[in-house]
Structures are given as C-alpha cells and as structure tokens.
Amino acid sequence: MTTAQHPPRRILIVGAGLAGASAAAALREQGFDGDVTLFGQESHDPYELPPLSKGVLLGERDEPDWVREAGYYGEHGIALRRDTTVTALRPADHVIVDADGVEHGYDRLLLATGSRPRTLPGFDGPGVHMLRTLDNALALREKLTDGARVVIVGAGWIGCEVASAARAHGAHVTMVDPVPLPLRNVLGDQVGSVFRDLHADHGVTLRLGVRARGTRPDGRAVLLEDGSELPADVVVVGAGAVPRTELAEAAGLDLAAGGIAVDAALRTSAPDVYAAGDVAAHDHPRHEGRVRVEHWSNAKDQGTHVAGNLLGGHDAYGADPYFFSDQYDLGCEYRGLADPAHDELVLRGDPDSREFLAFWLRDGRVTAALNVNLWDHGDALTALVGTRARVSARQLAEADLNTLTTAGAADRR
Incomplete structure (x- = not known):
C-alpha cells in the first residue's frame, strides 16, 4: 500500500456522504488549493444520516443535518457533481469513469462509497420501504400514520428506531427478527433484554426468533416461516447494510471483512487510492483484525483524518467506534x-x-x-x-x- 511522493494537484472523491464531504472540507481547511471534485449519486447536498431515523421520521424536522451549509462547496472551490455515478476505476491510469463515459484523472483518489440497505428475498413488492436516504425517510414518514399496521423486519438499530418513530405516530407496530433479542449481536443477551422490554412496554408486538420469508404479492401481509401471516399496511426492511465495494472489486483492489482493505493510514492496495467510512475495512492499530464500522462518527472522523494523508501524510487512524441511539x-x-x-x-x-x-x-x-x-x-x-x-x-x-x-x-x- 504505497503512495506517490509528488504533491497532488487533483483529488477526486467518490461518494458524497459524510465521509467524502468531510474529507473535501478538511482538504480546504488544511490549505490544499488544488482541484477537489466530489461525486455523489443523490441530488441533495451531502448530509448526515442519523436524523433520518430520528427527527425526520418523527416529523420534528424536514431536513437532515447538512455536512456544510448551503453554498459551501462552491464558495470553497469544491466541484460537487450531484446525480453522478462512477462506474469504473483504472488505478494504473489514475482514472475514474462516470456513467456518461467521461474519464476523470486524479493524483489521489478517495473511495467513500458508503453502504446500501441489505435486501431480503421476497421483499421486493409493493409497500416495502428501506431507510438509507433523505428521500427514503420522507416517503416512509408519510406512511407512518395513526392506526397504520407497520411490520418491521429486523430488530437492529434501524429497526428499533423506526419502531419508536412509528409508535410515536400512533401506528400498530410488529417487529420480526430471527434473533431472539433486539441488538443481541452488538449488546448481548442481558442488555438486549432491556431493549426488548422497552419496545414491549411501548406497545410493539415482538415476533423474535422467527424468520420472515417475504410479503404476499399484494404487499398486505408479511409471511413468516412458521406459517403465520402479519397483516401490513407498511413493511420496513431493516436488515443491515452492504458496503458498496463493486467499484473497488472490479478494479482489483484488495477486499477484506466485507469492505475495501485499507492499512492503518486508510490506504488501499492501489497506489494513491484511499478509502474511508462504511466501506473501509481498516487495519486498526488498537483492535484485533480488521475493523469496519457503519456509524456516523466513523465516517465523519475518518473522512476528516484521511485528508492529511491524501496530502502526503502517513498518520494512522486510531479513534474508537462511537454511536448513539434514541428510542422513545x-x-x-x-x-x-x-x-x-x-x-x-x-x-x-x-x-x-x-x-x-x-x-x-x-x-x-x-x-x-x-x-x-x-x-x-x-x-x-x-x-x-x-x-x-x-x-x-x-x-x-x-x-x-x-x-x-x-x-x-x-x-x-
């Protein structure tokens, strides 16, 4: 994992989420006056994800927390390419290619492609929602009405926060997960029991220890493997996320732990290519094995940290994972x-x-x-x-x- 020694003049960032936008801002804050281009698939300015399942879904606000205020990118000479998908990376040529076939050369490249919601077989019909983007959150919020029958597939952080928001709107909520306790894989049995009781006390019906196998063709019920059905007006799949590694994999970069393998300084196996945020499988200096974290603080802090290394530094990223949750x-x-x-x-x-x-x-x-x-x-x-x-x-x-x-x-x- 090496980097050319010449000072960069063109830095490209693929992914306009929190990690990518934080890196772009940090480059300017550290005095870089070369070209910075930020490629994002959404039409929105970069924003933070936590408010989507909290304030936005609760109806307390219509906007997320923007990474930077309106106009920041233009005022600081950052070219923000909205609605743009990068389809290919050629590390040997120091080139990426967008969906229109346009080639963009770089001296240094940051892959901050993030994650997508994990899909489940049988959950591709009408009335099925996922929560990853601002548009997802606004569309789901419209469905969380008083008396609506909401079935949430997945009792992780997203599933639990959606359940909390849905109950706040007066919806009837059922949460399904093959694991016998919410958040068990993260918190274990005893603490997971606290969250089970929390949701039960707030009127959520828990169907834990049973797997959902899909929806009825009309989307009006969730089918369980035990043969029962759960009537549904709204179905939310919160089954985790999948790192967007396709670009890196097709380019021949090393992968590990479900993400793009990076060293302690967030460098990939390709010269002058770095990765940060959800997609980075990090050789953490203080944790055993590779660490890949899908939380807000990791994206923000890695994005900010990697800017110095894009400019020629070699500093290891050593912060511990951190996240927060609000439920009821x-x-x-x-x-x-x-x-x-x-x-x-x-x-x-x-x-x-x-x-x-x-x-x-x-x-x-x-x-x-x-x-x-x-x-x-x-x-x-x-x-x-x-x-x-x-x-x-x-x-x-x-x-x-x-x-x-x-x-x-x-x-x-």
Missing part, C-alpha cells in the same frame, strides 16, 4: 468494540430502571462501554475505552470512574 424515552451512547458473546459484561446501576452503564471486559481491559440515560460520564467512558484501562469488574461497578481513567492512563504508559 431512552437515549444511549456506545464507545469501543466489544464481542458480547465472549467479553465479560459489567453493569453499573439497575438495567430495569433504564438508567445504567454497561462495560465489556476482555483479559481485564475495557473494550467497550454503554451509557443509557446517564449523561455525566461521557469523558470517563471515552478514557476507559481509549486507554484500554486494566480494571476489575468490581471497580467498574463501584469505584469512582474518573479515578479509574487516571489509573488506566498510567497503566498504558
């Missing part, structure tokens, strides 16, 4: 990267009260932390995860957290 009256933040099937779970506070902290320990070190409806410990949790503090379960449950962060920093030294 529950808000939470997650830092780090746990393996809930094997890491030790430590709870501080009472999960039944929905005000608690959760920690995951591996070999006596903190791998991840979750705060639920408690907002005074963010810095301490970031430090505990960031330093991989060596602590005991009892200390996490009872000791002053700020004291533990100091000890963890000393231990790292």
Whole structure:
C-alpha cells in the first residue's frame, strides 16, 4: 500500500456522504488549493444520516443535518457533481469513469462509497420501504400514520428506531427478527433484554426468533416461516447494510471483512487510492483484525483524518467506534468494540430502571462501554475505552470512574 511522493494537484472523491464531504472540507481547511471534485449519486447536498431515523421520521424536522451549509462547496472551490455515478476505476491510469463515459484523472483518489440497505428475498413488492436516504425517510414518514399496521423486519438499530418513530405516530407496530433479542449481536443477551422490554412496554408486538420469508404479492401481509401471516399496511426492511465495494472489486483492489482493505493510514492496495467510512475495512492499530464500522462518527472522523494523508501524510487512524441511539424515552451512547458473546459484561446501576452503564471486559481491559440515560460520564467512558484501562469488574461497578481513567492512563504508559 504505497503512495506517490509528488504533491497532488487533483483529488477526486467518490461518494458524497459524510465521509467524502468531510474529507473535501478538511482538504480546504488544511490549505490544499488544488482541484477537489466530489461525486455523489443523490441530488441533495451531502448530509448526515442519523436524523433520518430520528427527527425526520418523527416529523420534528424536514431536513437532515447538512455536512456544510448551503453554498459551501462552491464558495470553497469544491466541484460537487450531484446525480453522478462512477462506474469504473483504472488505478494504473489514475482514472475514474462516470456513467456518461467521461474519464476523470486524479493524483489521489478517495473511495467513500458508503453502504446500501441489505435486501431480503421476497421483499421486493409493493409497500416495502428501506431507510438509507433523505428521500427514503420522507416517503416512509408519510406512511407512518395513526392506526397504520407497520411490520418491521429486523430488530437492529434501524429497526428499533423506526419502531419508536412509528409508535410515536400512533401506528400498530410488529417487529420480526430471527434473533431472539433486539441488538443481541452488538449488546448481548442481558442488555438486549432491556431493549426488548422497552419496545414491549411501548406497545410493539415482538415476533423474535422467527424468520420472515417475504410479503404476499399484494404487499398486505408479511409471511413468516412458521406459517403465520402479519397483516401490513407498511413493511420496513431493516436488515443491515452492504458496503458498496463493486467499484473497488472490479478494479482489483484488495477486499477484506466485507469492505475495501485499507492499512492503518486508510490506504488501499492501489497506489494513491484511499478509502474511508462504511466501506473501509481498516487495519486498526488498537483492535484485533480488521475493523469496519457503519456509524456516523466513523465516517465523519475518518473522512476528516484521511485528508492529511491524501496530502502526503502517513498518520494512522486510531479513534474508537462511537454511536448513539434514541428510542422513545431512552437515549444511549456506545464507545469501543466489544464481542458480547465472549467479553465479560459489567453493569453499573439497575438495567430495569433504564438508567445504567454497561462495560465489556476482555483479559481485564475495557473494550467497550454503554451509557443509557446517564449523561455525566461521557469523558470517563471515552478514557476507559481509549486507554484500554486494566480494571476489575468490581471497580467498574463501584469505584469512582474518573479515578479509574487516571489509573488506566498510567497503566498504558
């Protein structure tokens, strides 16, 4: 994974989401005065995704958070190519090709192509919605009416947040997932049970541990593998996302962990080509194996970080994953990267009260932390995860957290 030594004059960015737009802005903020072109498939300016399943879907707002204010790109000499699909990459020639057959040369290239919603067999009929874009969110919101029968396939973060928004609009909601608990793969059984009870308490019918096999041809029901049917006016598929790696794969770039393989500095296997955001399978300096994260902060922070490397730097990206979720009256933040099937779970506070902290320990070190409806410990949790503090379960449950962060920093030294 190498990069030419000459200073770049033309930098192209494929993908006008949060990662790509953050990189373009950071290039200008770092003083780059060459050509910057940002290619995006949507007609909108670049925007952030979290408000789509929160404020937009709830009807509290009609717009997302824009990455930059209106007019920013033109004012800063960034060529924003909306409604443009890049169809080919020729690394040997330092060229990309758009859908009109036009070739664009580059000195450095950033692939920030993001992800698309995962499709499921049998869910391609009428009334099926997915949530990835602003237009998706606005179209779905129109259907979340009082009394509407909404079936959500998938009990991950998107499924849970859509369920919360749908109930706020007075819809009748059923959530289906073959996994027996919401968010089990991320949070494990005990914390996943908190989210199961949260949705049940807010009137969501949970059909967990059973797989959906598609919709009826008229789209008016979801068919389950146990033979039952769930009447539906609206069907939402929230089954995760698939990284958009087709461009990189066709160009012969190395892939790994479902994404584009990049080194610690976010360089791909092709000279002068980098990747950031959802699509980057990152050789993280502080995590085992490759890390690929599909969350807002990772896209923003990697996009900002990679700008310096596009300009000739070699700095490793070492930030820990972070994400947040709002569901009904529950808000939470997650830092780090746990393996809930094997890491030790430590709870501080009472999960039944929905005000608690959760920690995951591996070999006596903190791998991840979750705060639920408690907002005074963010810095301490970031430090505990960031330093991989060596602590005991009892200390996490009872000791002053700020004291533990100091000890963890000393231990790292």
